[in-house]
Amino acid sequence: MKVKSIFATISCFIALALASCDDDLNAVGGSIQPPADTISVTTDTVGVKARTVSMKDSVYARTINGVLGKYEDDLFGTIKSDYLCQYFFPEGDKFLGTKQAIDSVQFVIDFNTFTGDTLAPMGLSVYKVVNDLPRNFYTNTDPTKYIGSSPKLLASEAYTISGAQKTANDANTAIIGRSITADLGIPFGQEIFDAWKNKTFTDNASFNKFFKGTYVTTNFGSGSLIRVLYTNIHIYYKYTDVLGNYDNTKDTIRVSRFTLTVTPEVMQLNSIKNKNPEELFTEGTDATYLKTPAGVYTEVVFPIKQIKANIASKHSKTINTALFTIKGFTERESTAKYELGRPTKLLLINKDSVDIFFSGRQLTTNNKTAILGSRDANNIYTFSNIASLINIYKDMDLAEDPTFAIIPVEIGMAAQIDPSTGSTVYVQTGVFNYLQPSTSIIRNDEKNMRLELIYTKF
Structure with a gap:
C-alpha cells in the first residue's frame, strides 16, 4: 500500500473514530461535552531538508561480527x-x-x-x-x-x-x-x-x-x-x-x-578505512546516500518551527500522527557485477545523541527519541508514527530546527520465556552500527522527502 493511501486511511480512521465517539456521547449524556465543543482533524505536509554527511571512518566500533x-x-x-x-x-x-x-x-x-x-x-x-x-x-x-x-x-x-x-x-x-x-x-x-x-x-x-x-x-x-x-x-x-x-x-x-x-x-573492535568520492556530498541534488561500514549517512532537518506555525494558524493543539518514510532510488543503485547489499534497518536519532546512544548501549525499545525504520520489498524505509518525537521538539523553545542522523544499524535479539504464557518471545538486546558492507541511494526531492502530519483540535 502506498504511503499516500496509508496516510489518507489513517486520517479517515481518526475522523470516523472521533465521529463515532461524538455520536455515543450525544446519545449517552450531552452534559459531559457541551454542544459547542467540537473535535476536528487537519492534515498537513511539510518538506524535509536532507544531505549526505561523511562518517569520517568514525563510528562506535563494538559490534556483533x-x-x-x-x-x-x-x-x-x-x-x-x-x-x-x-x-x-x-x-x-x-x-x-x-x-x-x-x-x-x-x-x-x-x-x-x-x-x-x-x-x-x-x-x-x-x-x-x-x-x-x-x-x-x-x-x-x-x-x-x-x-x-x-x-x-x-x-x-x-x-x-x-x-x-x-x-x-x-x-x-x-x-x-x-x-x-x-x-x-x-x-x-x-x-x-x-x-x-x-x-x-x-x-x-x-x-x-x-x-x-x-x-x-x-x-x-x-x-x-x-x-x-x-x-x-x-x-x-x-x-x-x-x-x-x-x-x-x-x-x-x-x-x-x-x-x-x-x-x-x-571485545571485538572493527577498524575501517573508506575512500568516498566527492560526488556523494554534492548538495542540491535529488539524492542522498548511505554507505557502510563507517562511510556516509543521510542527515535530515525537520522543520519544527514551520510545524508550530502551521499548528497555530490552524488553531490545532495536538500532533496525533507524523509519518516519515524515505524511498530508495532503485534505478540508480549499483549495477556492478558484485553489488553491495542494502541495509535493512535504519536508526533515526538527533545527531548530537549518536555517540552516547551507541557507547551507552541504549535500545530503541520504548525510546521516543531514537526510532527504527525498516526496509520493505519496494525499497522504502518506514519509521512508522514519529509523532512522539515531533511533539517533544515542538514543545521546546528552539533557536534552530533540529537535525537528525539516519544511520544503518544492526539489531541484537535474544529469546526469552514469557513467564505468564510460557511462550518464547524475542527481546531487543542491542543496537549496533551496521558494519557490514552496504549502500543505498535515497530520493531527495519535494515529492519524496517530506513529513506527513495529522493534527487534532478540541
Whole structure:
C-alpha cells in the first residue's frame, strides 16, 4: 500500500473514530461535552531538508561480527576493514588427562556471507595484541598502536572465498558457511598450555591479561569482504587417559582440542578505512546516500518551527500522527557485477545523541527519541508514527530546527520465556552500527522527502 493511501486511511480512521465517539456521547449524556465543543482533524505536509554527511571512518566500533577484506565500488569508492579481538576463556576450562603434548595450533575464521569476487586472491595476517584494548573504540582508531612498535606476526595465509573450506551443520546435511585457516605453530599452543598449567590464568579476566588478543588484517589483495561469524584458536593435543582403555586396566593415548573463541563477553573492535568520492556530498541534488561500514549517512532537518506555525494558524493543539518514510532510488543503485547489499534497518536519532546512544548501549525499545525504520520489498524505509518525537521538539523553545542522523544499524535479539504464557518471545538486546558492507541511494526531492502530519483540535 502506498504511503499516500496509508496516510489518507489513517486520517479517515481518526475522523470516523472521533465521529463515532461524538455520536455515543450525544446519545449517552450531552452534559459531559457541551454542544459547542467540537473535535476536528487537519492534515498537513511539510518538506524535509536532507544531505549526505561523511562518517569520517568514525563510528562506535563494538559490534556483533567482524568484517575483513578490501572492496572497491565504482560509485561508492573503497572500503577496507580489519579487526582487533579478545578471546574468551571459560572458568574451569582445562586440558584433559596427563602428559599432554601439543600436536598443532590453528587460527580459524568462520564466515557465511561475503561481498565481491570469490576468486580474488587475498592475504590474511594475524598479529599479537600487546596493549590493552579500550572499552570505547571508534573505527578510525589506528589498530597498529595495540600491536606495538615491533609487531609479532602469529600467522599468515593466502586465501580466496571460493577456495575457503566449506563447513557443514552438526548433522552434516547442509553447508552453512566457509572457513579460512592459518597455522599458529606449536610454540604458540605450548605457551598457552604452560600458562594454564602454572595457573597464570584461571578465568577470563586473568586470561585476557596474559593474552590480550589478536589484530586480524589483510596484507595484500582487493576485491572481497567477508562477514566474520566466529574467530577461533584451536589447540590440538594428545594426552594420556590413565586407565582409560576399554576395561580400565591400562593407560591409553587420546586426542582432544582446546578452543578459545571470540564471544560477546569479550571485545571485538572493527577498524575501517573508506575512500568516498566527492560526488556523494554534492548538495542540491535529488539524492542522498548511505554507505557502510563507517562511510556516509543521510542527515535530515525537520522543520519544527514551520510545524508550530502551521499548528497555530490552524488553531490545532495536538500532533496525533507524523509519518516519515524515505524511498530508495532503485534505478540508480549499483549495477556492478558484485553489488553491495542494502541495509535493512535504519536508526533515526538527533545527531548530537549518536555517540552516547551507541557507547551507552541504549535500545530503541520504548525510546521516543531514537526510532527504527525498516526496509520493505519496494525499497522504502518506514519509521512508522514519529509523532512522539515531533511533539517533544515542538514543545521546546528552539533557536534552530533540529537535525537528525539516519544511520544503518544492526539489531541484537535474544529469546526469552514469557513467564505468564510460557511462550518464547524475542527481546531487543542491542543496537549496533551496521558494519557490514552496504549502500543505498535515497530520493531527495519535494515529492519524496517530506513529513506527513495529522493534527487534532478540541
